[in-house]
Amino acid sequence: MEEKKGFFKRLVEGLTKTRNNIVSGIDSIFSGFSSIDDDFYDEIEEILIMGDLGINATTSIIEDLKRKVKEQHIKDPAECKELLIESIKEEMNVGETAYEFENRTSVVLVIGVNGVGKTTSIGKLAGKLKDQGKKVVLAAADTFRAAAGEQLVSWANRAGVEIISGQEGSDPGAVVYDAIQAAKARHADVLLVDTAGRLHNKKNLMAELGKLNRIIEKEYPEAYRETLVVLDGTTGQNALAQAKEFKEVADITGIILTKLDGTAKGGIAVAIHSELGIPVKYIGVGESIDDLQKFDANQFVNALFNVSQDK
Ligand SMILES: Nc1nc2c(ncn2[C@@H]2O[C@H](COP(=O)(O)OP(=O)(O)OP(=O)(O)O)[C@@H](O)[C@H]2O)c(=O)[nH]1
Numbered sequence: 001m002e003e004k005k006g007f008f009k010r011l012v013e014g015l016t017k018t019r020n021n022i023v024s025g026i027d028s029i030f031s032g033f034s035s036i037d038d039d040f041y042d043e044i045e046e047i048l049i050m051g052d053l054g055i056n057a058t059t060s061i062i063e064d065l066k067r068k069v070k071e072q073h074i075k076d077p078a079e080c081k082e083l084l085i086e087s088i089k090e091e092m093n094v095g096e097t098a099y100e101f102e103n104r105t106s107v108v109l110v111i112g113v114n115g116v117g118k119t120t121s122i123g124k125l126a127g128k129l130k131d132q133g134k135k136v137v138l139a140a141a142d143t144f145r146a147a148a149g150e151q152l153v154s155w156a157n158r159a160g161v162e163i164i165s166g167q168e169g170s171d172p173g174a175v176v177y178d179a180i181q182a183a184k185a186r187h188a189d190v191l192l193v194d195t196a197g198r199l200h201n202k203k204n205l206m207a208e209l210g211k212l213n214r215i216i217e218k219e220y221p222e223a224y225r226e227t228l229v230v231l232d233g234t235t236g237q238n239a240l241a242q243a244k245e246f247k248e249v250a251d252i253t254g255i256i257l258t259k260l261d262g263t264a265k266g267g268i269a270v271a272i273h274s275e276l277g278i279p280v281k282y283i284g285v286g287e288s289i290d291d292l293q294k295f296d297a298n299q300f301v302n303a304l305f306n307v308s309q310d311k
């Protein structure tokens, strides 16, 4: 229980900027309007769009809110807050968000553009899994620059897990191959693969991912597969655009949304669910090893509106 409290508090703190951006505006609408009319809905709509929830999600949330207001014969704008929170939660419901790979022998491929937080997220995830008693191996398949490998080595040390690296400039496929052999030999539970984030054009990205996927399929067919795209939450709509591009070339199974602690654009998590139907599985709310959390839409929206986690 104690741990859970700390966990929710971290999330609430991490989302401070987003909350200030969305919620203070919303609250002033709820208290500023004396009746529920088109202007009232327009103002809410504007706040949600400014909060990076995206046009699709916002439109659908407002429609849902209107329907609820009508059905329940609500007259007082102040009563709409609970309904709005409910509508946002429903918008994010994309079915069961699976963490199946955590309990299987699995390979997790982590992809994303430059600097979004791939390596950091892998380090945090490794620490999390290790704490659950899992045996974790990291593959430093970002061989593009030496510093990338060193960065992952220091995360491996921090998390207390093994790492397989290659020389700078060596073939990422060879690193993945070696890492699979190591994972098998050591009976590892989860193999986390870090990849290079240099801006790929679509063709290169497809070729590279195709190659890694073939190696994994051939050498480790029994492994459960997970492909996570890391997105930098501070980039708002840009993150959404990146996710769309990755979705076109890879079978993405989930999103890690990072840097939510430093941004007012946390609403993008809603847009990703709503527009892509891909679950956000983890969120980064800081730079330390404990700052990666499983994403829970219910908890996220509660933290966003600073309402108690029991709701
Ligand atoms: N505040 C904050 N910073 C983060 C978070 N996740 C990552 N960072 C920081 O973002 C920067 C880039 O993180 P990396 O993990 O190196 O990103 P990357 O995607 O591996 O980058 P490349 O390998 O260069 O493509 C680092 O300074 C991290 O500390 C987060 O959740 N919150």
Ligand SMILES: [Mg+2]
Pocket: 118, 119, 120, 142, 148, 194, 195, 197
């Ligand atoms: Mg990296």
